Amino acid sequence: MRQKKFLRTLLAGLTIVMLAVFVSSPTLAGKKNVKKSSKKSSAGKKKGSSPTVYYVTPPEENIRIAPNGQRIGGLVRGTPVRVTKTKGNWAYVTVKAWIWKPSLSKTRPKQTSELLVQDVDGVFKKNKFVIKGMLVNQTKIAFGKVVIQGELFKGKKRVAHKSLTLFSVKKPLAAGKTAPFSITFKRTKGFDSYSVRILSASEK
Numbered sequence: 683m684r685q686k687k688f689l690r691t692l693l694a695g696l697t698i699v700m701l702a703v704f705v706s707s708p709t710l711a712g713k714k715n716v717k718k719s720s721k722k723s724s725a726g727k728k729k730g731s732s733p734t735v736y737y738v739t740p741p742e743e744n745i746r747i748a749p750n751g752q753r754i755g756g757l758v759r760g761t762p763v764r765v766t767k768t769k770g771n772w773a774y775v776t777v778k779a780w781i782w783k784p785s786l787s788k789t790r791p792k793q794t795s796e797l798l799v800q801d802v803d804g805v806f807k808k809n810k811f812v813i814k815g816m817l818v819n820q821t822k823i824a825f826g827k828v829v830i831q832g833e834l835f836k837g838k839k840r841v842a843h844k845s846l847t848l849f850s851v852k853k854p855l856a857a858g859k860t861a862p863f864s865i866t867f868k869r870t871k872g873f874d875s876y877s878v879r880i881l882s883a884s885e886k
Contacts, residue, residue: 732764733764733765733766733776734764734765735762735763735764735765735778736762736763736764736765736773736775737760737761737762737763738757738758738759738760738761738763739759739838740759740838740840742756742757742758742759742879743756743757743758744756744877744879745757745775749769749770749772750772750802750875750876750877752798752800753798753799753877753878753879756879757777761777761779762777762778762779763775763776763777763778764776764777764778771835771837771874771875796820796821797817797818797819797820797821797825797828797880797883798817798818798820799815799816799817799818799830799878799879799880800815800816800817800818801814801815801816802814802815802877802878803815804876806870809868809870810866810867810868810869810870811834811866811867811869811870811873811876812864812865812866812867813832813864813865813867813876813878814862814863814864815862815863815864815878816860816861816862816863817830817848817855817860817861817862817863818860819855819856819857819858819859819860820858821857822857822858823857823885823886824854824855824856824857824885824886825849825854825855825883825884825885825886826849826850826851826854826884826885826886827847827848827849827850827851827882827883827884828847828848828849828855828880828882828883828884829845829846829847829848829880829881829882829883830845830846830848830863830865830878830879830880830881831843831844831845831846831878831879831880831881832844832846832865832867832876832877832878833876833877833878833879834867834869834872834873834875834876835873835874835875835876835877836872836873836874837874841872841873842867842869842873844865844866844867845881846863846865848861848863849861851886854886865878
């Protein structure tokens with residue numbers, strides 16, 4: 683009987699000691715704190731807002747260095763862009779896409795081998811709207827045929843366009859030369875912006 687009482691007392695004591703160790707364990711308390719802090723950090727991420735994603739809807743759209751400024755490239759239909767700020771009918775976007783890595787450089791290349799449209803301006807003349815500008819040949823070759831296109835937009839929708847063919851084999855656009863152009867539209871209403879782009883260029 684005395685042995686049984688002794689064993690029961692010993693087991694009860696061990697149980698109390700084990701419970702005390704379990705409750706006061708610093709490792710378990712640390713894990714609880716980690717879980718709470720991770721929930722706080724994840725909640726903070728949810729509160730942050732990211733730029734709205736839009737998609738290009740025309741077959742091709744220009745991207746410019748400034749609103750109605752120099753064209754620096756183009757995006758095709760379906761290209762996703764993130765709008766970070768707006769100014770009237772213009773949106774400042776960042777493009778989410780992949781590009782061939784060897785084509786990238788940390789330094790801006792000199793524009794010495796391009797055919798560009800520059801100094802574009804639109805003017806109203808009586809019942810017509812005229813887009814004027816300069817075609818700049820920064821390449822080392824002569825172009826016997828260049829086709830450009832003027833476009834009028836109402837918001838994001840293109841409401842009118844007109845193509846113009848310039849130069850010939852006998853009278854090409856020589857290397858390093860510039861030439862003026864003008865595209866006339868027989869309308870003065872129904873649009874709020876315009877642009878000019880090069881459709882094609884053939885060497886002499």
